[in-house]
Amino acid sequence: MRVLADMIGNVPTADGEGSVPRSVAVVGAGITGLVAAYELRRRGVNVTLYEASGQAGGAIRTTHADGFLAEHGPNSFVTSPAVDTLLQQLDIEDDVVEANPGANRRYVVRDGGLLPFPLTPLAMLSTRLLSFKAKMRVLLEPLVRTRLQEGDESVASFVRRRLGREVLDYAVDPFISGIFAGDPETLSMAHAFPRVAELERRYGSLSKGLMAQRTQRPGAEPEGTDANKGHLMSSVPSRARLISFVDGMQTLTGALEASLAGTLRLGCPVRLVHRQDARWVVDAGQDGAAKSRLVDAVIMATPAHVLAAMELPAAMRKFAAPIERVEYPPVSTLTLGFRREDVSHPLDGFGVLIPASERRALLGALFSSSLFPGRAPDDCVTITCFVGGARQAERAREDTDLIVERVLLDLRQLLGVTGEPVFAKHVYWSRAIPQYTVGYQSVKDAADATELQNPGLYLSGNYRNGVSVGDCVASGQQVAERVAAYLAKAGL
Structure with a gap:
């Protein structure tokens, strides 16, 4: 240079x-x-x-082959007023498909089994994903003192301090892998999740901050956020939707x-x-x-x-x-198609995320054909798998046959896959997602x-x-x- x-x-x-x-x-x-x-x-x-x-x-790339649709980068995104305006301008609104509302369940692996991630306070109290001790720790979060020292703090440190180690391991760590393919021990809370960090700074507690935001008038910009974010054509009415397109x-x-x-x-x-x-x-x-x-x-x-x-x-x-x-850690995406009869799990959700403590080759997998239509032939299913990231960078660099072998081992144990894939597409990203x-x-x-x-x-x-x-x-x-x-x- x-x-x-x-x-x-x-x-x-x-x-x-x-x-x-x-x-x-x-x-x-x-x-x-x-x-x-x-x-x-x-x-x-x-x-x-x-x-x-x-x-x-x-990183947005779509492949069509043998009746399967494979996404090699982002599989979907959430709309906003600015996004909706762009879709209107490009005249592609009719090509939009919304995610299946019945596929909002996220699974997390614990002790080799898939457990639904709790999405409501009631579900959090009854979930088997967290122990009784961890649930009590979450309920006591409003009593935790705010951090006194100045300076940046990792996501892991923030979550351990406010919610406890178990929440970090089985609730936060897998989602960090899903969003950043990153390591919560090195990611910055203030920069990777600024709005969550702001809740503590402004309200002294995540729970209190969430309650305060829920009591704001409908449509109001949450306190502590950038009021200019998405300000282009912000007068256009919009509700946030998880979308993709008919053809990817x-x-x-x-x-x-x-x-x-x-x-x-x-x-x-x-x-x-x-x-x-x-x-x-x-x-x-x-x-x-x-x-x-x-x-x-x-x-x-x-x-x-x-x-x-x-x-x-x-x-x-x-x-x-x-x-x-x-x-930018490396990531391999592996899109696999199976006959429906060869997968015992109902794939009734968004996908599955895997904590580092489970020591699997997979970072996680999306149930792509459950999420959007047209991702597989009628008698088949599509599962999009992710390997590598900051957790296991060397695994992302392995050749296709070895990655398929490792991923199939996990899918057989976790999702009850019995047959061989009838479709496979592997794409390697040497530098995938920037790490904040x-x-x-x-x-x-x-x-x-x-x-x-x-x-x-x-x-x-x-x-x-x-x-x-x-x-x-x-x-x-x-x-x-x-x-x-x-x-x-x-x-x-």
């Missing part, structure tokens, strides 16, 4: 690209970059969207890609970004075919580690160092400082504003608004 000094006077020559008035380069065509480019183009801005790989959509999640990214015809450049990595006077130079393309372009602003919507591989001027590298060190580890404020501060010292440069993506699809959609919309405001202020 070559670190550049300040590049004074290195202006791109005319090459058919050149200088474009009121123009923005978006680097990275994952969901955040696609949404940002879409929003800017909708505002009449000249946008060029660069993607190093040959496919847009980032790639419907969303496909619609965005189609709307950006003429602006998206696949297989076109950005190698160099540097400031020239009041504008930006973007050098992109494969070796021997790279072209330079002058633009008014640049949105870096790439994973954090991509910055480390780019040629950046010293002024940018100085502030970006903490961002480049963000951890203890001390993550340094990453956010570095992003803020990089933007402050480099006017017209914007950093966006799931390492900064949340890892869910909904978070990424909001991130793309928000950064587009910020760029539009910057251009307007500059008189462009």
